[in-house]
Amino acid sequence: QPAVMETITREAKVRPSSPFLKASSDSASLQRDQAPDRKAMGFVLVHAGAGYHSESKAKEYKHVCKKACQRVSVYLDMVSLAQDSPFTNAGTGSNLNLSGEIECDASIMDGRSLHYGAVGALSGIKNPVLVANRLLSEAQKGKLSAGRVPPCFLVGRGAYHWAVDHGIPPCPSDQMATKCSLSAYKRNKRKIELAEKVECSAGAQVKRSRQSSGKQNGSGSLDTVGAVVVDWEGNVAAAVSSGGLAMKHPGRVGQAAHYGCGCWAENAWKLNPYSIAVSTSGCGEHLMRTMLARECSASAQSEDAHQALLDTMQNKFISSPFLASEDCILGGVIVLRCCRCADSEPSADLRALLVEFLWSHTTESMCVGYMSAQDCKAKTHISRLPPGAIAGQSLAIEGGVCRLGSPVD
Numbered sequence: 001q002p003a004v005m006e007t008i009t010r011e012a013k014v015r016p017s018s019p020f021l022k023a024s025s026d027s028a029s030l031q032r033d034q035a036p037d038r039k040a041m042g043f044v045l046v047h048a049g050a051g052y053h054s055e056s057k058a059k060e061y062k063h064v065c066k067k068a069c070q071r072v073s074v075y076l077d078m079v080s081l082a083q084d085s086p087f088t089n090a091g092t093g094s095n096l097n098l099s100g101e102i103e104c105d106a107s108i109m110d111g112r113s114l115h116y117g118a119v120g121a122l123s124g125i126k127n128p129v130l131v132a133n134r135l136l137s138e139a140q141k142g143k144l145s146a147g148r149v150p151p152c153f154l155v156g157r158g159a160y161h162w163a164v165d166h167g168i169p170p171c172p173s174d175q176m177a178t179k180c181s182l183s184a185y186k187r188n189k190r191k192i193e194l195a196e197k198v199e200c201s202a203g204a205q206v207k208r209s210r211q212s213s214g215k216q217n218g219s220g221s222l223d224t225v226g227a228v229v230v231d232w233e234g235n236v237a238a239a240v241s242s243g244g245l246a247m248k249h250p251g252r253v254g255q256a257a258h259y260g261c262g263c264w265a266e267n268a269w270k271l272n273p274y275s276i277a278v279s280t281s282g283c284g285e286h287l288m289r290t291m292l293a294r295e296c297s298a299s300a301q302s303e304d305a306h307q308a309l310l311d312t313m314q315n316k317f318i319s320s321p322f323l324a325s326e327d328c329i330l331g332g333v334i335v336l337r338c339c340r341c342a343d344s345e346p347s348a349d350l351r352a353l354l355v356e357f358l359w360s361h362t363t364e365s366m367c368v369g370y371m372s373a374q375d376c377k378a379k380t381h382i383s384r385l386p387p388g389a390i391a392g393q394s395l396a397i398e399g400g401v402c403r404l405g406s407p408v409d
Helices: 055-069 075-084 128-139 156-165 179-201 203-217 284-290 292-299 305-318
Strands: 004-008 043-051 104-110 116-122 153-155 224-230 236-242 263-266 275-282 331-340 353-361 365-372 379-384 395-404
Touching: 043 055, 043 331, 043 353, 055 224, 055 365, 055 379, 104 128, 104 263, 116 128, 116 156, 128 153, 128 156, 128 236, 153 156, 224 263, 224 331, 224 353, 236 263, 236 275, 263 292, 275 284, 275 292, 284 292, 284 305, 292 305, 292 331, 305 331, 305 353, 305 395, 353 365, 365 395, 379 395
Parallel strands: 004 395, 043 275, 116 153
Antiparallel strands: 043 224, 043 365, 104 116, 104 236, 224 236, 224 275, 263 275, 275 331, 331 353, 353 395, 365 379
16 A cells, blocks of 8 residues: 655644644744735745755755745746746756757646647747747637637747747757756766667666666656646636656657646636646656646545545556556646635625645655745745655645635735
8 A cells, every 4th residue: 555645734824624624733833924915815836846856955946936936926927937947847957858958848727718828849938838828818819810720739849939929039948958957968868878788788687777777867857847826816827837857859748738737727617616726747648648637626626625636646646547557656736726715704705715725746755835925925845755655656745725815804
């Protein structure tokens, strides 16, 4: 039976009636500063990837998440800032592909309109998520001339030229590579060359070499950045951006660009009582074959969001029949769920929002940050599997709940 870690933290102004909430005994961790302007009333949850986050770089990863959260009023800025950080595998400092080039994937989804925009294998643009967002906004304008349907997903050079034509500035790929990413590329290239030489001489030996290489790289090359957000009206949105797997084949498009795999956002409507936003990270092939983002969103409509996420990660990801041939299932997800508080003012314009936020991962670690517009400081955390747990076979799940007051509070 895979190991499971369940830690649910409690935030300030929490409503303890949530069915999954387990309060923390550390009352000091519940303190927060109030921002003078509470009208925005938003909440944001960001991640800097599910993979391996070394203790030596913990401060840098947390700093990226904290700075991203502090831009809660400008959603795209959060993801763009994370892309600009050399410590994350998205935009600047991304993994290099087999040819030594940077190709990024990104997508964004708006929960109110249900529109989606995405780019794949995009080179020469510093912040791919800006292109994805522009695709989304252009699609919302309706059909093109002669009744043509506007694109929602572009790849490669076509995506690059479309971005430049729509005013998004290009950025030479060599300016996006860092010393760390170049060093990793050279190291990985040597490993591949060695493995290929061994393969020619001894089939059994190459198997051991590949297994060893996999353990050394582990899930550390899977970093992605993503964010989920809700505004004071209860509208949700989600975004994700990634440089993809290290040494991937040129032209490979990962989950960050694929519909229902990288991110998902859907406002409450009809039979769905909750607005939900999801962003994923991990091995793209695993996330695509399970459509994890959409699966998590659908399951979170049940009464107990925590149990629903636990079941989804266990039964529809780790134990998914679509991944039956895999022995190491790597992925992570952040989930934001919100609804109007039933015990607040009867006017829909005045009722407070109850926001539940969760993250779960099967990788060794996952870095997250979260903040409401009522806060002055963001909280950051690097979640890790419990001692003895095996990455790819075990999972961790954590989260909390926050009540956002009305504009007249």
